[in-house]
Amino acid sequence: MDVVVMARALFGSSLGFHIIYATIGVGLPVMIIIAEVLYFIKKDSDYALMARRWTKGFAILLAVSIASGTIVGVMISLLFPNFMEIVGQVIALPFQMEIFAFLIEAVFMSIYLYARDRLPPSLRIISIVSVALGATASAILITDVHAWMNTPAGFRITPDGDVTDINVWAAVFNPSFGVTAIHVTLSAYMTVAFLVASIAALRLLKKNLSQKERQYHKKALTIALYFGAITSLATAINGHETAQMLHEYNPRKLAAAEGLFETTTHASLSIGGYTSLEDQRVKYAIEIPYALSFLAGDRFDTEVMGLNEWPEELWPPLYVHILFNVMVGIGSVLIVVSLFALFYKHILKKEFPPWLLALFVAGGPLALLAIEAGWCFSCIGRQPWTITDVLRTGEAATKSGSVGFLFALFLTLYVTLLFVTGFVMRSYFKRNPVSKDLASEEGGL
Amino acid sequence: MEASLLAITIIWSLLFIYSILGSLDFGAGFWGMIYGKGNRTNASHIANRFLSPTWEITNVFLVIFVVSIVTFFPFATTIFSSILLVPIGLGLFLLTIRTTFMVFEHHAKKYREVLRITSGLTGLIIPALLVSILPITLGGFLSFTDDYPRLNYGELLSHPTLYMHIAFGLSTALFISAIFLMDYAKEAEDWSAYHTFRGHALWLGPVSIVIAVLTIGTFPAEASWIVDNIESLWMWFGLSILFFLIGYSVLFVKKKDGRRGLARVAVIAIILQYGVAIYAYGRAHLPYLIYPDLTVADGFTSPATFYPMLIIYAIGFGILIPAFILFWRLFLKDRRYLKQE
């Protein structure tokens, strides 16, 4: 196969793998802070145990997130050297600042993990807060580079391809940075909330739990549902702003996301279905009249550009419509699920029935799927450009052979590691079940 | 100083830091493997106690090194990436196995042995791969087809200098880690581990120096430029050897309690030995990044980006100093951590 295609496949799958662990690395420290703070306020040792067990899980996943992050960090230069040539001149700052975010996270993570018992509570909370800040900052900074690729700023390219008029701060604060950074952060928090809810719900579905274990898992589930409801709502509101950003700065991507071919006012929103090139519309979709115009500009008569404004060779693949719908669909479902759950708990004051618990179990994996779909939408929706309207993917990629071999090698590695991490997590938490930890606490530990 | 010269000095400084940290990391992993099972000394405990809180930070320094090269010298990425894709790709593959297995080892009881040996062995191959990049930059292993650089694997793999570089990298990593862990064991007052590591330092020291000198002798014919430069900088390399002699000889000093070796002095002298050697080597390597195709000045980024980056480095490391001090106190000084069972 073509070297460029191979390079894209290798890099895309590496990021798709990294993002699973990276997202958890961004969100889980925040959940741990919540548990630590609740313990501090309520003095209920269940919360301390929660923090401890989540930290264990975090430590196992962290190894993979750092290893895979190192892979993508190095691979981006190896596979897209011409892209990095421009990045190095224009948008190197976030890459460098990110290093310090990693260092802060690494130093305080070790402190929190291995010096926990020697620290006074205040220093313990400072440590885990630093971990969370480091992880969130690293997500925001790498997203800055990604945002700049979508809406490049802070430089000009001369006709013979040289970079001039560099303004690093204009590049850092490029038009889509703000909304995109918030979207990535919120969606990571929300994903981890639903993952925690999944695990707690899975445990609660078991029949033979002791009263104490049941209490413990219920508390975890409550935290997760509250945090999930807040963050999923916020993600959607901010996602709406992200779409408006596309309308303003990247209308071609919005047109592809919505499968819109002709520029119109009063454009309708197509939910579901697939974009058909022959029919120049989205087939088998639910149409909501005027909704797209309203979403894009808060008015029904907003003019939304269609794909036919651009030559076909500049269109991204049309299936990005599906990716976009998967993300938005899952986001909407999870808002409904979490709000309904809180309604059930506080207004109806009833225990969650098994079918609702089963829905929670599905929530975590669904949120991860939304993350993957969202990123693939954003990166594939940028095609054929690596830097929008500046550098084509074909010119950015390496010309070296051997990429195919590396692709096979790394794909094997990722699949293996997915299984092995799952296995190690299971085996660790099987050997150290909640019941055992609760018992040892009663024993006066 | 000229901006590009400042940039390459920072790169060599980062290489220095990473070569020390990486040696400790991979070396400790190796000793942890060797003394892992059924051994009566505590050498493995000491190695692992050092490794657990530090591997993450060491890994970040590897990332810092790569990111700094790419961002300071963006015009070097094309040539580096086309010749190094496969070796670095393999290195990343092994690094991932080693990192994940090392952490999994503590969480999966049943497979501890397999995980430990895999992470120890991969940890040995990684420094070998990393140092094999050095001879490539000396010249003679690249060819251009249609303006596109390629690495001549056949020539590289059949050249003795590759293997001498690898031997040099391994002996250095093991020597530095043995010296350091000896000091670490002393802090922990773990004398069986102390004697184990001292014993290894005693034979690894001379071996690593002899290999280092022999390696220069195997440089490819195209590298006569750097050999000339090294000869004209002989004073610096001599100073490095002097530090080695100091560090090595204090291993034999007998102390009041009857034990031999001033561990802390040895660590400092050996760090100075490698620091001086690396800067001298870096100076001899000027003006090339890759001989004869790429010079430091050609690869350099635009000054408009370089100076903000420098400020970021200064602020970043400034903020982190208190964190590093706290870290040092908790894991390298605190008896409660060092002496736990």
Ligand code: HDD
């Ligand atoms: C749990 C995950 C999740 C959920 C529920 C949502 N998103 Fe999202 N979205 C992401 C996770 C995500 C992401 C993976 O984090 C992306 C990929 C790139 C980025 O910046 O964020 C993203 C990108 C992204 C983009 C593209 C930005 C670009 O390419 O520049 C748009 C327009 C939206 N989102 C809009 C929405 C809307 C209207 C949502 C309504 C519910 C929504 N997102 C929910």
Ligand code: HEM
């Ligand atoms: C938006 C997607 C991403 C998120 C949320 C994210 C987040 C994270 C997190 C939380 C870590 C663990 C940090 C630590 O504990 O030290 C990490 C590691 C890393 N990430 Fe990502 N990352 C993303 C994409 C990328 C990309 C695209 C690159 C490179 C181009 C990258 C490079 C790295 C590197 C080099 C590391 C390892 C740092 C170390 O050695 O500690 N990441 N990332």
Ligand code: HEM
């Ligand atoms: C972490 C989640 C991410 C995922 C799952 C992801 C996914 C992908 C995929 C599937 C591709 C291939 C697109 C194609 O060629 O059709 C790609 C390309 C690329 N992505 Fe992303 N991406 C992510 C984040 C990022 C970030 C944060 C950056 C910026 C630093 C980035 C930079 C790139 C680059 C440079 C390419 C290659 C050039 C190109 O195809 O445009 N990606 N990514």
